[in-house]
Amino acid sequence: MEPSGHLAEALRRAGYKLTAPRKAIVQVLEQEGKHLSSNEVLVLGRRIYPLLSRATVYRTLELLTNLGLIRPILLNDTAQRYVNGEGGHHHLVCSVCGAVFEFERCGIDRLAAELAERFDFRIRSHLLEFYGICRTCQTHA
Amino acid sequence: MEPSGHLAEALRRAGYKLTAPRKAIVQVLEQEGKHLSSNEVLVLGRRIYPLLSRATVYRTLELLTNLGLIRPILLNDTAQRYVNGEGGHHHLVCSVCGAVFEFERCGIDRLAAELAERFDFRIRSHLLEFYGICRTCQTHA
DNA sequence: TCATGTATTGAGACAATTTCTCATTTGGGT
DNA sequence: ACCCAAATGAGAAATTGTCTCAATACATGA
Numbered sequence: 030m031e032p033s034g035h036l037a038e039a040l041r042r043a044g045y046k047l048t049a050p051r052k053a054i055v056q057v058l059e060q061e062g063k064h065l066s067s068n069e070v071l072v073l074g075r076r077i078y079p080l081l082s083r084a085t086v087y088r089t090l091e092l093l094t095n096l097g098l099i100r101p102i103l104l105n106d107t108a109q110r111y112v113n114g115e116g117g118h119h120h121l122v123c124s125v126c127g128a129v130f131e132f133e134r135c136g137i138d139r140l141a142a143e144l145a146e147r148f149d150f151r152i153r154s155h156l157l158e159f160y161g162i163c164r165t166c167q168t169h170a
Numbered sequence: 171m172e173p174s175g176h177l178a179e180a181l182r183r184a185g186y187k188l189t190a191p192r193k194a195i196v197q198v199l200e201q202e203g204k205h206l207s208s209n210e211v212l213v214l215g216r217r218i219y220p221l222l223s224r225a226t227v228y229r230t231l232e233l234l235t236n237l238g239l240i241r242p243i244l245l246n247d248t249a250q251r252y253v254n255g256e257g258g259h260h261h262l263v264c265s266v267c268g269a270v271f272e273f274e275r276c277g278i279d280r281l282a283a284e285l286a287e288r289f290d291f292r293i294r295s296h297l298l299e300f301y302g303i304c305r306t307c308q309t310h311a
Numbered sequence: 312t313c314a315t316g317t318a319t320t321g322a323g324a325c326a327a328t329t330t331c332t333c334a335t336t337t338g339g340g341t
Numbered sequence: 342a343c344c345c346a347a348a349t350g351a352g353a354a355a356t357t358g359t360c361t362c363a364a365t366a367c368a369t370g371a
Contacts, residue, residue, distance in 0.1 A: 046367050048320075049366085049367095050319080081320095081321090084360080103250075107330090107356075108356085121289055121293075124237075124294070125236050132288075135278070137298070153303070155299060156298070156299045158296060161293040163290075186347085187337080187346095187348065188338075189349080190337090221349085221350070225349075228329065229348085229349085249328065312371100318367080319367085322361100324360085326357100329357085330353105332352095335348105335350085336348080336350090337346105338346100338347085339346105341343085
């Protein structure tokens with residue numbers, strides 16, 4: 030997800046204690062890359078710190094979200110998922126089968142700058158999703 | 171949400187039965203505009219068709235989603251919400267307080283066309299969200 | 312190094328949301 | 342009007358998220 034230690038360091042710098050549960054959660058987020066649900070974070074985190082509780086996972090994910098380090102995302106699941114809070118995420122999502130295709134390069138930097146100014150908003154990341162029907166589901170219809 | 175009768179007509183055309191529960195749900199979606207959760211659809215729908223069951227709401231929302239007529243969206247809630255399946259939705263979301271600002275005009279039509287061709291994907295709608303810190307939360311920090 | 316105060320945690324109850332099952336009903340073509 | 346597959350309601354069950362509170366552990370200063 031990010032250079033190792035990045036999240037832990039940011040937590041510490043923001044004045045939060047670097048506890049064992051938090052280290053485990055942060056390590057999972059940094060290692061496992063993408064689109065983790067809170068339950069996945071719990072399960073993976075318990076491999077590192079077996080006592081890890083569900084509540085702490087939710088608490089820490091909320092904390093990291095408020096700090097802008099991760100952000101929630103909806104991904105054809107009912108479960109909340111989280112991705113890196115910086116930079117962009119670009120998806121094509123099939124509304125029939127739920128398949129997700131990713132792409133790079135969206136060219137909205139100019140728009141971002143304009144909005145940041147207009148709304149006096151400090152932009153950290155963006156999500157651009159196109160919703161529609163994938164090739165496979167088009168032919169099966 | 172759309173010209174009246176639009177959703178009902180689309181259901182019928184797709185070969186689904188136009189039952190009383192479905193009529194109620196569809197009427198709610200068309201009247202109430204934006205960001206309805208499944209529970210809101212249930213409550214409002216029961217004003218029209220009191221027997222309406224929770225399961226049917228979920229089933230119908232999934233059906234409409236698969237047809238591309240509505241799409242799920244994440245909106246600082248834990249509940250799934252649904253919006254019109256066509257066109258674009260553009261938000262600035264504050265990661266601290268959850269405030270959502272909307273804006274029009276995103277200028278990504280060209281990108282959409284390019285991706286549709288590249289992935290052979292039939293695009294029906296898009297979501298563009300910027301994530302960051304709003305003016306108020308910047309000053310409170 | 313150690314004691315201290317506070318932030319943090321775990322456990323589990325609780326609440327909200329979503330899914331599933333199955334007997335019953337109903338829309339719409341014949 | 343009849344028929345039957347599609348659709349429904351009711352409620353159980355599963356999943357996801359929230360809350361409380363006593364116990365614990367981090368980080369600071371001595």
